Amino acid sequence: xxxxxxxxxxxxxxxxxxxxxxxxxxxxxxxxxxxxxxxxxxxxxxxxxxxxxxxxxxxxxxxxxxxxxxxxxxxxxxxxxxxxxxxxxxxxxxxxxxxxxxxxxxxxxxxxxxxxxxxxxxxxxxxxxxxxxxxxxxxxxxxxxxxxxxxxxxxxxxxxxxxxxxxxxxxxxx
Amino acid sequence: xxxxxxxxxxxxxxxxxxxxxxxxxxxxxxxxxxxxxxxxxxxxxxxxxxxxxxxxxxxxxxxxxxxxxxxxxxxxxxxxxxxxxxxxxxxxxxxxxxxxxxxxxxxxxxxxxxxxxxxxxxxxxxxxxxxxxxxxxxxxxxxxxxxxxxxxxxxxxxxxxxxxxxxxxxxxxx
Numbered sequence: 240x241x242x243x244x245x246x247x248x249x250x251x252x253x254x255x256x257x258x259x260x261x262x263x264x265x266x267x268x269x270x271x272x273x274x275x276x277x278x279x280x281x282x283x284x285x286x287x288x289x290x291x292x293x294x295x296x297x298x299x300x301x302x303x304x305x306x307x308x309x310x311x312x313x314x315x316x317x318x319x320x321x322x323x324x325x326x327x328x329x330x331x332x333x334x335x336x337x338x339x340x341x342x343x344x345x346x347x348x349x350x351x352x353x354x355x356x357x358x359x360x361x362x363x364x365x366x367x368x369x370x371x372x373x374x375x376x377x378x379x380x381x382x383x384x385x386x387x388x389x390x391x392x393x394x395x396x397x398x399x400x401x402x403x404x405x406x407x408x409x410x411x412x413x
Numbered sequence: 414x415x416x417x418x419x420x421x422x423x424x425x426x427x428x429x430x431x432x433x434x435x436x437x438x439x440x441x442x443x444x445x446x447x448x449x450x451x452x453x454x455x456x457x458x459x460x461x462x463x464x465x466x467x468x469x470x471x472x473x474x475x476x477x478x479x480x481x482x483x484x485x486x487x488x489x490x491x492x493x494x495x496x497x498x499x500x501x502x503x504x505x506x507x508x509x510x511x512x513x514x515x516x517x518x519x520x521x522x523x524x525x526x527x528x529x530x531x532x533x534x535x536x537x538x539x540x541x542x543x544x545x546x547x548x549x550x551x552x553x554x555x556x557x558x559x560x561x562x563x564x565x566x567x568x569x570x571x572x573x574x575x576x577x578x579x580x581x582x583x584x585x586x587x
Contacts, residue, residue: 323504326560330501340563348563371564372554372573376581380546380553386500386560389514389522390545399546407550407581 279338282321283346286312292350298358303401305354306377310392313385323386348374364408377404453512456495457520460486466524472532477575479528480551484566487559497560522548538582551578 289312292305313319329336351374358364364373380400384392463486466479487493503510525548532538538547554574558566 327501327504330497330560336562340561344561344563368577369570369573372570373577375554375557375564376550376574376577379555379557380549382561383549383553383556386504387514387518387556388510389518390549396543396546399543400550403542403547403550403581404577405581406583407577407579409580 279325279335279342282318282325283342286318287346290347292354298354298361298363299401299405301354302377302405303397306381306397306401307394310381310394310397313381314392319385319392326382326386351378358408362410364405365410368408373404373408376407377401453499453509453516456492456499457516460492461520464521466528472528472535472537473575473579475528476551476579477571480555480571480575481568484555484568484571487555488566493559493566500556500560525552532582536584538579539584542582547578547582550581551575 290305290308292301296304313322325335325339329339352370355364355368355370355373359366359368359370377400381392381397384390384396390396464479464482466475470478487496499509499513503513526544529538529542529544529547533540533542533544551574555566555571558564558570564570
């Protein structure tokens with residue numbers, strides 16, 4: 240991860256990784272098919288532990304804490320630049336796109352789905368929701384601001400976003 | 414636009430544009446600083462008229478009709494591939510990123526903001542909303558699916574997304 244943060248994706252060469260790891264380039268290429276995929280592995284290892292959902296909290300709190308952590312990582316740790324580079328490169332590299340989906344998005348969504356399903360089970364959100372769309376209602380806006388840069392990834396944004404999304408997913412008050 | 418749809422961004426060369434326009438390359442470069450910016454202009458001219466908000470409808474209907482049109486354009490007209498290429502290239506091209514924000518996103522948001530503000534004025538959504546976050550609650554999920562490709566941009570998705578978002582933005586029922 241340190242090379243990645245120092246130099247960004249463009250400076251993240253197979254040669255540099257091989258030198259640091261003390262192995263030949265062929266060894267690196269055998270395990271990771273492209274520069275993007277190596278960056279992705281480093282990224283996953285570094286970021287996954289930073290963005291857990293807290294336990295023993297209600298659903299709005301779990302969501303606010305997790306999205307705040309994600310946004311701070313994207314905003315403050317230069318990781319945001321790496322995600323932008325990876326997702327940008329993924330638009331013209333189908334293998335990287337598949338790796339990003341499977342190893343980052345799907346890994347994160349597996350954790351997220353369990354939280355959303357538990358919120359359904361406990362009646363905090365509607366039980367007839369499409370979970371995939373409910374997840375995208377929250378996280379879509381975060382990735383959109385990261386990639387388009389039209390508005391800031393501020394803590395205030397997260398507070399409003401989670402508020403609107405939680406209201407939108409809540410059971411009807413009858 | 415025809416070159417763009419036939420060949421995608423990678424085949425969209427300054428030479429090809431100059432040849433079709435019957436002018437020299439220097440003329441093209443003078444007006445558009447990069448290949449991405451030329452693609453952007455062609456894209457804007459072609460797509461803007463396809464995604465209006467209908468008038469004389471309530472806010473949920475306006476939103477559902479417009480987002481359905483946008484998603485169909487992204488899905489069916491190969492325009493989605495161009496947006497992906499533009500936004501992908503924008504991650505490493507700050508000029509293109511700025512042009513994409515100003516000339517596509519901001520142009521679209523100017524129209525969208527007026528629709529959201531009218532919905533506030535008529536009491537269909539809360540008057541204390543942050544409009545920028547409210548817009549991203551809807552459109553973030555669309556761009557996220559377009560760029561990450563983890564879930565389909567289906568009409569069913571739009572129906573659920575607009576339903577959840579409209580509930581999330583609605584005034585509290587007191």
